[in-house]
Amino acid sequence: MNKVLKWMLLLAGAGTAIMLLTRLPVLGLEEASFCGRCHVMQEQVDTYQHSPHQQATNCGACHDPHGLLTGSVYASYTGTRDVYRVVTDTTPEEIRITDMSKRVVQNNCLRCHGDIMREIGDTSQNGGAHCFHCHREIIHPK
Amino acid sequence: MSARSKQFIMVAIPVALLIIIAGFFFFTRHNQDLAEGPVGEIAANEPRSEVWGAFYPRHWDSYQANYENSDNPSHFETKPYLKTMYAGIGFAAEYNEPRAHVYTLDDIRAIDPARKKSGAACNTCKSSQIPEMINKYGDKYYLMTFEEINQQLTEPIGCLDCHDPKTMKLRISRPALIEALERQGRDLNKISNQEMRTLVCAQCHVTYYFLPESKKLTFPWDKGVKADEILAYYDEKGFTETVHPIAGSGLVKPRHAEYETFIGSTHESAGLACADCHMPYTRVGNVKISSHDWSSPLNRIEQSCTTCHRNGVDWLRGRVEGIQKQCKETQDLAGEAILETIAELKISRETTGVNQEKLQQAMDLHRKAQWYLDYVVVTNGYGFHNPTETLNNLSKSIDYAHKSTRLAREARGLN
Numbered sequence: 172m173n174k175v176l177k178w179m180l181l182l183a184g185a186g187t188a189i190m191l192l193t194r195l196p197v198l199g200l201e202e203a204s205f206c207g208r209c210h211v212m213q214e215q216v217d218t219y220q221h222s223p224h225q226q227a228t229n230c231g232a233c234h235d236p237h238g239l240l241t242g243s244v245y246a247s248y249t250g251t252r253d254v255y256r257v258v259t260d261t262t263p264e265e266i267r268i269t270d271m272s273k274r275v276v277q278n279n280c281l282r283c284h285g286d287i288m289r290e291i292g293d294t295s296q297n298g299g300a301h302c303f304h305c306h307r308e309i310i311h312p313k
Numbered sequence: 314m315s316a317r318s319k320q321f322i323m324v325a326i327p328v329a330l331l332i333i334i335a336g337f338f339f340f341t342r343h344n345q346d347l348a349e350g351p352v353g354e355i356a357a358n359e360p361r362s363e364v365w366g367a368f369y370p371r372h373w374d375s376y377q378a379n380y381e382n383s384d385n386p387s388h389f390e391t392k393p394y395l396k397t398m399y400a401g402i403g404f405a406a407e408y409n410e411p412r413a414h415v416y417t418l419d420d421i422r423a424i425d426p427a428r429k430k431s432g433a434a435c436n437t438c439k440s441s442q443i444p445e446m447i448n449k450y451g452d453k454y455y456l457m458t459f460e461e462i463n464q465q466l467t468e469p470i471g472c473l474d475c476h477d478p479k480t481m482k483l484r485i486s487r488p489a490l491i492e493a494l495e496r497q498g499r500d501l502n503k504i505s506n507q508e509m510r511t512l513v514c515a516q517c518h519v520t521y522y523f524l525p526e527s528k529k530l531t532f533p534w535d536k537g538v539k540a541d542e543i544l545a546y547y548d549e550k551g552f553t554e555t556v557h558p559i560a561g562s563g564l565v566k567p568r569h570a571e572y573e574t575f576i577g578s579t580h581e582s583a584g585l586a587c588a589d590c591h592m593p594y595t596r597v598g599n600v601k602i603s604s605h606d607w608s609s610p611l612n613r614i615e616q617s618c619t620t621c622h623r624n625g626v627d628w629l630r631g632r633v634e635g636i637q638k639q640c641k642e643t644q645d646l647a648g649e650a651i652l653e654t655i656a657e658l659k660i661s662r663e664t665t666g667v668n669q670e671k672l673q674q675a676m677d678l679h680r681k682a683q684w685y686l687d688y689v690v691v692t693n694g695y696g697f698h699n700p701t702e703t704l705n706n707l708s709k710s711i712d713y714a715h716k717s718t719r720l721a722r723e724a725r726g727l728n
Binding site: 296305 | 371505506507508584585589594596599600601602603620621623
């Protein structure tokens with residue numbers, strides 16, 4: 172029993188460590204060059220690379236939460252899901268943002284642009300629109 | 314205590330403290346409220362916008378820009394048929410395009426006296442002091458004369474009309490809208506901020522009528538907010554506002570139905586509010602505010618339209634103006650058709666031995682025809698608030714006018 176527990180702990184530790192690796196900048200797992208390896212992301216990557224945000228951000232800056240733990244868990248989940256979709260050829264024809272992802276992206280918009288929005292606040296609160304509802308063509312139109 | 318556990322405590326306590334301090338630091342750093350709260354104390358019923366402006370200088374500047382919106386050409390210049398359509402009511406004497414919100418009191422005081430007969434209620438959307446007046450006089454307010462209320466007013470439309478002075482949240486200050494929403498079964502406490510960004514406009518930019526006895530200002534929305542539903546509401550009540558002196562038909566008068574028209578439009582269905590186009594978020598220095606310079610979004614396409622539509626200013630302007638031109642053209646066709654109707658009804662009424670039943674039917678159809686055209690004419694935006702619905706209403710107007718003309722001729726034995 173003790174042995175099983177030991178192994179489980181070891182696996183959990185290793186799993187957490189691997190998840191944390193997604194936040195290691197040197198691996199480049201948040202960069203467009205990495206995300207663009209899946210061909211379904213080609214249009215997003217191409218249009219992103221022509222946008223001003225290309226100079227200051229990467230995919231993860233907007234699409235992953237910024238907490239160390241939340242970010243790595245979320246990135247691991249979405250990354251695994253996306254790879255699974257590509258491997259099994261079940262990627263949707265039209266890739267749409269999920270509700271959870273909307274919250275993540277909105278928070279990241281405000282993480283950088285919250286200062287200029289200090290009088291208006293978070294527009295998505297109380298039935299309103301997300302930043303990217305209107306500014307949808309600014310980062311990657313597709 | 315063993316040396317080992319002492320050692321453990323020596324390490325554990327500083328580590329725990331460090332975690333708590335770090336946790337507290339990051340929590341407060343990330344847990345800041347984004348929106349700045351109210352910066353000063355404003356009295357509960359402060360109608361003077363400059364008092365508010367002292368605390369909100371950027372919004373005040375934006376509000377001041379309204380003074381530049383000062384053109385008010387007569388509608389009769391571009392829609393000459395309105396003179397005949399409005400025969401017998403105050404609008405025939407004068408009907409101008411509106412100027413900015415800051416001019417409401419100047420403009421209503423300068424208006425032709427023929428239009429002041431309706432009494433105190435005409436002031437309802439002209440001043441921030443009105444909710445206070447309605448509180449003061451109760452239902453008697455609606456029975457007072459125009460002057461009795463008007464001479465007490467000093468403030469045009471301003472901050473207090475849409476904002477709660479304590480929290481700055483949007484609020485509805487006019488009883489007619491509150492009552493209409495309650496009759497619809499809406500819970501006023503459950504209305505989202507996004508809908509409030511439309512409803513504060515719907516306090517005034519709607520059609521209304523005065524109840525026959527009490528003269529109480531009321532929104533005719535109990536059957537719905539669309540032109541057909543509002544007319545059905547009036548028909549069911551047997552309500553007639555005026556009798557057309559030439560045609561003899563009993564008419565009802567629509568008023569600036571911007572809200573009603575916008576509901577169900579493409580932009581409304583996409584989740585937009587009035588404020589999204591008419592009060593776009595505008596950069597002022599290093600911060601964005603909701604513009605409080607209310608006018609046509611065509612005056613600032615870059616803030617209002619290009620945020621979503623990246624097609625370029627010229628393309629967008631062409632698109633909007635194209636739609637408005639089509640609506641205006643169709644509007645003029647309906648106007649011509651109604652002039653013909655009124656002329657035929659006049660002849661038939663003056664003819665002896667006319668078929669009274671057919672004449673009455675023709676007059677009823679004229680009521681419908683004029684309702685649908687007038688509904689479009691008095692609504693700002695030349696149809697852009699809802700192009701398909703506008704053209705649909707105009708097509709009904711033209712059809713009813715032609716049917717009325719035919720019946721009026723048949724009534725006196727012509728085909």
